[in-house]
Amino acid sequence: MSMLEIKNFGKQFTIHHLDKTMQAVENINFSLEAGEFIGIVGKSGSGKSTILKSIYRTYLPDSGSLLYDSERFDKIDLSKATERQMLYLRKYEIGYVSQFLNVMPRTTSRQLVEKALLETGEPEWVARREAEKALTHFELDPKLWDTYPTTFSGGEKLRLNIAMATVKKPRLLLLDEPTASLDQQSKMKVREIIEKLKANGTNLVGIFHDIEFMESLCDKVFDMKTRQLITEAQAGVANEG
Numbered sequence: 001m002s003m004l005e006i007k008n009f010g011k012q013f014t015i016h017h018l019d020k021t022m023q024a025v026e027n028i029n030f031s032l033e034a035g036e037f038i039g040i041v042g043k044s045g046s047g048k049s050t051i052l053k054s055i056y057r058t059y060l061p062d063s064g065s066l067l068y069d070s071e072r073f074d075k076i077d078l079s080k081a082t083e084r085q086m087l088y089l090r091k092y093e094i095g096y097v098s099q100f101l102n103v104m105p106r107t108t109s110r111q112l113v114e115k116a117l118l119e120t121g122e123p124e125w126v127a128r129r130e131a132e133k134a135l136t137h138f139e140l141d142p143k144l145w146d147t148y149p150t151t152f153s154g155g156e157k158l159r160l161n162i163a164m165a166t167v168k169k170p171r172l173l174l175l176d177e178p179t180a181s182l183d184q185q186s187k188m189k190v191r192e193i194i195e196k197l198k199a200n201g202t203n204l205v206g207i208f209h210d211i212e213f214m215e216s217l218c219d220k221v222f223d224m225k226t227r228q229l230i231t232e233a234q235a236g237v238a239n240e241g
């Protein structure tokens with residue numbers, strides 16, 4: 001089966017001070033096959049982040065289903081999974097990366113990556129070894145390993161974010177506009193990182209403002225406007241036409 005199957009997904013928000021509800025997205029259908037990278041495109045406010053946040057369950061989906069093929073729970077509807085199941089999935093199977101780094105204060109980058117592994121029950125020596133590997137792999141300058149990331153540049157924060165999310169080797173990685181505030185050179189670095197993740201078999205769903213950036217990186221593109229999933233080749237033809 002598919003790694004992730006989104007069926008008739010929709011999400012409303014309640015605007016309490018106006019005593020109103022607004023439909024952020026509706027009738028979303030697409031599937032992510034094993035080993036694929038799907039990019040989501042669409043104009044600002046069309047609901048791209050809402051889809052990713054609902055998969056990660058930062059938001060509770062209110063209609064449709066988000067069927068995920070879990071290693072631990074088999075086929076599980078993320079819209080109905082218990083909090084306990086979601087905690088497990090976030091710890092072991094599903095990662096989320098955005099341009100923002102929300103981390104514990106006074107914790108060094110090395111400790112942050114180690115913590116991600118210690119939480120999964122890895123012994124300290126393994127956490128230390130794997131954290132160093134991840135920080136090296138994502139090219140965070142070793143001078144920064146024992147410093148607090150509050151003063152890091154956008155690119156450094158992002159590389160740390162990716163190291164934290166991927167050190168546990170998630171099967172599904174959600175990328176929520178990670179490159180939004182990066183310069184061209186840093187974007188290229190992120191592109192290389194994503195290529196490495198793909199080559200290692202990580203399944204990805206990502207949002208990028210920069211359509212060029214997504215070109216030849218994603219296998220398929222989901223267009224919020226047409227609500228269609230098209231292959232990279234079809235996207236190229238559509239752009240030319």
Ligand SMILES: Nc1ncnc2c1ncn2[C@@H]1O[C@H](COP(=O)(O)OP(=O)(O)OP(=O)(O)O)[C@@H](O)[C@H]1O
Nearest residue numbers: 013014023024042043044045046047048049050051
């Ligand atoms: N927590 C929330 N509470 C209320 N409304 C929200 C919330 N999150 C998102 N929305 C609204 O839902 C709609 C979709 O937002 P979303 O962030 O998913 O769009 P997007 O396509 O990712 O936009 P962008 O490209 O600008 O990031 C928007 O109208 C937004 O204002």
